[in-house]
Amino acid sequence: MHIWNSLDQVPAGFGPCVVTLGNFDGLHLGHQEVLGQVIAVAAARQASAVALTFDPHPAQIHRPDSAPGQIMGLADKLEAMEKLGLDGVLVIPYTLEFAQQSPEEFLRNVFVSTLGASAVVVGHDVRFGRGNVGDLDAMIRLGTQLGFDVIVVDDKGYDRRWSSTWVREALDKGDVETAAQVLGRWHSMSGEIVHGAARGRALGFPTANLSPDAAGSIPADGVYAGWLSDEQQHRWPAAISVGSNPTFEGVSRQVEAFVIGRPKEPVEAFNLYGQHVVVEFVQRLRGMVAYTGPEALIEQMHQDVLDTSSILSADPSVIPSVIRSVIGSEETA
Template identity: 80%
Template sequence: MQIWNSLAEVPPAFGPTVVTLGNFDGLHKGHQEVLAQVRAEAASRHGAAVALTFDPHPALVHRPESAPEQIMGLADKLRAMEALGLDGVLVMPYNLEFAAQSPEEFVRSVFVETLGAVAVVVGQDVRFGRGNAGDLSTMVSLGADLGFDVVVVNEEGHDRRWSSTWVREALQQGDVSTALSVLGRAHTMSGEVVHGAARGRELGFPTANLSPDACGIIPSDGVYAGWMTDGAGHRWPAAISVGSNPTFIGVSRQVEAYVIDRPEEPVEAFNLYGQHVVVEFVQRLRGMVAYTGPEALIEQMHQDVSQARDILA
């Protein structure tokens, strides 16, 4: 998959293409339906399947004080798009100058002159151009004038429309099972493994601590069954703790993963410090509880690991 970070990076005469646009935060099932339609249309028209997305999220430019937390980082989003079979993604730098374009200026410069679009795939609620003045009828009219078809994705047939808002709501409640259902895969966080207080190791449960600047929404405090993929691509079952661990005083909020039934050898496989890892949240086991002391916590951790092992098996 080709990735372009500006209009100038798109090769001249790259088209024909079938294009869609959006923020694609989380790349949930609704997004996946749109991108599947893009791939199908591109195949039937002998063109390239391309998505246009924005960085930063437009809300961070227009209303930073109330912008929604991003479900996934840009790098993770691009990897997920590649896995869905796109030929190219244009990551458009989003700023006030770009946002000031009229709907026609935007469509003409990006879709027609740069990407050579023969079709544009959109949802019923598509908005674009200065002040979000462009809508579906605008896109259809521009398509007729500028020479591309508009394909509308049917989003009916679900009890609730797939949305990034739904995913955020679920994660804020620790309901990673619902998030998994909406996303079509487990919610993930990714980041560097950093040194912690080594308290897990002292208790017999050494954990990989994610850096505070890790990408992805942190679910609500609690213990989860999930997976951890290390920098070498090894994927391990894990019990994941999110929170400040109220059994101990002065512990800041953190995400840490304990690899279940890890083999004794090779030891170097678990020298994770400095590695970029991905943590997947599959199911919530319990909330965060303050125990009377380390012994009670250790007993609970054994129960957590046993339950996570059964779920992941």
């Protein structure tokens, strides 16, 4: 898949193509429906299937103090788009200057002159141009003038329309199962594993700590059953903690995963420090609780691991030996 990070990077004379536009934050099922239509129409027309998106999110430019957090990072979004089968993605650097284009200027400069669009696939709620004054009626009218067809994708969903807002609301409540229903996959974060305070190791549960700048929305505080995938394409069941470690009067929020079934020997076989990993959230086990001391916390952590193993169908028999193998380990993440 071609990735262009500016209009100038698109080859001269590119086209014909079938294109859509949007922020595609989370790349939920609604987005996938639109992109699937782009790919199908492009195949029928023997054209290229292209998506247009923006970085940063326009809300971060127009209202930075109230802009929503991003469900997934740009790199993860582009990877997911490639898996869907797109031929190209144009990532436009979004600026106040760019936003001043009228609807006609935007379509003429980007869709026609740069991409050579023969068709544009959009939803009923499409907005574009200065002040978002361009709507579906304007798209159809300007498409007739500028020489491209407009194909409208009907909204689909469960009890409500699929949307990034719905995903964010679910994650804010820790309802990762509803988020997964809207996304069509488990919600995930990705980032580098860094050194933490080593409290988990001291308790017998060494954890892989995600860097504070990891990509993806952090769900509500609590403990989750999920998966951790490393750079070697291993996918491990994991009990994932999100929060500030209230038992130890923590302050900053952290995402850390205790991996179930990690190899015992040699220790170096499971050194995740510095690796870029993906953490997926499957089900919330409980909220974050401040325990009266380490003993009560250790007992609860044993239960969290058992519950995670049950939910993910991991073999519970591996847990006691795994816990013993990592107590006191200094090299394991």
